[in-house]
Amino acid sequence: MQGLRMYFLGTGTSQGIPVIGSQHPVCLSDNLKDKRLRVSVWIYSEDFSIVIDCGPDFRQQMLTSGCNRIDALLFTHEHADHTAGLDDIRPFYFKQGDIPVYAEKRVLESLQMRFSYIFSNENKYPGAPSVIQNEVKENKSFNINDTEVIPIKAWHGKLSVFGYKIKDLVYLTDVKTIENSEIEKIKKCKVLIINCLREEKHNTHFNLDEALEFISLVQPKKAYLTHISHLFGFHDEIQEKLPENVFVAYDNLEITV
Numbered sequence: 001m002q003g004l005r006m007y008f009l010g011t012g013t014s015q016g017i018p019v020i021g022s023q024h025p026v027c028l029s030d031n032l033k034d035k036r037l038r039v040s041v042w043i044y045s046e047d048f049s050i051v052i053d054c055g056p057d058f059r060q061q062m063l064t065s066g067c068n069r070i071d072a073l074l075f076t077h078e079h080a081d082h083t084a085g086l087d088d089i090r091p092f093y094f095k096q097g098d099i100p101v102y103a104e105k106r107v108l109e110s111l112q113m114r115f116s117y118i119f120s121n122e123n124k125y126p127g128a129p130s131v132i133q134n135e136v137k138e139n140k141s142f143n144i145n146d147t148e149v150i151p152i153k154a155w156h157g158k159l160s161v162f163g164y165k166i167k168d169l170v171y172l173t174d175v176k177t178i179e180n181s182e183i184e185k186i187k188k189c190k191v192l193i194i195n196c197l198r199e200e201k202h203n204t205h206f207n208l209d210e211a212l213e214f215i216s217l218v219q220p221k222k223a224y225l226t227h228i229s230h231l232f233g234f235h236d237e238i239q240e241k242l243p244e245n246v247f248v249a250y251d252n253l254e255i256t257v
Contacts, residue, residue, distance in 0.1 A: 004045050004167050004257040006191070009061035011226045011249045012036025013197060014081040016057070019230055026230040033235035033250040038081040039173055039227045041193070042067050043166055048145040050074060052164060052171055058085025064252060069096065072144045074136075075103035076173055077161040078110040086115050093129035100132040102142070102149075104162055108133055136162055152185060154178040157204035165189065169257045170220070173227045176204050183217060191257050192220035193249065195227035208232075208241075215246060224249040 010016075017036040018027030026034055038055035042065055049067065052074045061067075070092050076082055089099050103111065112119040117128050124130075134142065141150045152163040156174040163172035168190035172178075175195055186192065196211035205227065206214065215223045225238075226249045232238060238248050 004043065004169060006169060006171075006193070006255050006257065007042040007044075007065050007067075008224075008226065008249045008251060008253045009040040009042055009051070009065055010037030010055065010057055011228055011251055011253075012038055013227055013229045014038065014079070017228070017230045022230065024230050026232075026234055029234060031235060033248075034230075035251065036228060037061060037251055039195075040082075041171060043169065043171070045147075048072070048147050050144060050149075050166070052076065053082040053173075054085045054089065055081045056084040059088040062088070062091075070099060072149075073099055073101045073131075074149070074162075074164055075101065075107050075111075076163065077104070077156060077159060078107045079174070082174075083107075083111060083114075086111065086118065087129070089131075090127070090129045098130045098132045100134060100144075102134045102136050104137075104160065105135050106160075108135060150185060152178075152182050154182065159204075167257065169193075170218075174204070175206055175214075176202075176210075178214075186218055186220075188219050190221045191255065192218055192223045193226055194223060196225035196232070197227060198229045198232040200231070212243070212246065215243075221245065222247065224253075224255070 037057035040053040043050045048071045049069045050072050051070050136151050138153045141148050150165040154161050154175040155177045161174050170186045170189045171193045173195045194211055197205040199208045201207050223246045235248050
């Protein structure tokens with residue numbers, strides 16, 4: 001039996017690494033672990049195939065990972081680095097039909113405005129994909145192919161975002177604050193994925209100290225840092241600073257839960 005698996009499609013922040021035109025040493029690194037597409041993950045088992053977020057690197061990520069089916073596309077929030085690749089669900093739509101998408105009401109409304117040709121059925125262009133909209137609500141779990149998905153609400157500055165708990169795995173990104181009631185839902189999970197932008201403080205993202213404090217509070221067996229900026233430093237040097245159960249995620253890393 002195949003266990004629950006997670007493939008890190010991208011682990012970078014909104015500009016990716018290398019940043020266009022940057023001469024920063026991390027952007028010039030030859031280490032493949034320092035090259036990061038926009039943040040996204042593919043979670044799958046024998047029973048389901050779920051992608052969380054669909055940024056501007058989505059097509060490249062699907063080709064590299066070998067993902068050939070999406071049972072559900074989950075969104076954390078509406079920012080472009082998490083949504084701008086939505087048009088590239090077309091090959092999945094041509095194979096599978098309408099693609100189920102899950103997002104907070106505000107996020108669905110943003111997507112409807114920006115991708116009106118996908119969400120509207122009026123005078124629809126024959127090459128455009130179609131979706132099945134599912135609203136994600138606080139404290140209301142839902143099932144994908146009989147597998148429970150638990151939304152975890154957090155705050156990206158003043159903007160609400162949703163992370164997701166699937167079995168013993170929790171995925172959170174773009175988090176700055178999270179209420180105790182939501183933390184209780186994820187304590188002592190087996191695997192926690194959490195954003196960690198850099199060492200310096202940031203207005204809307206965890207920095208390293210905040211991420212490590214959160215990991216200590218949740219006490220997962222393993223934790224992986226994602227949504228990483230070039231300002232954080234080189235992958236290998238970051239890893240040397242971390243506790244033994246905390247790892248710097250990198251693009252195309254695959255783990256089993």
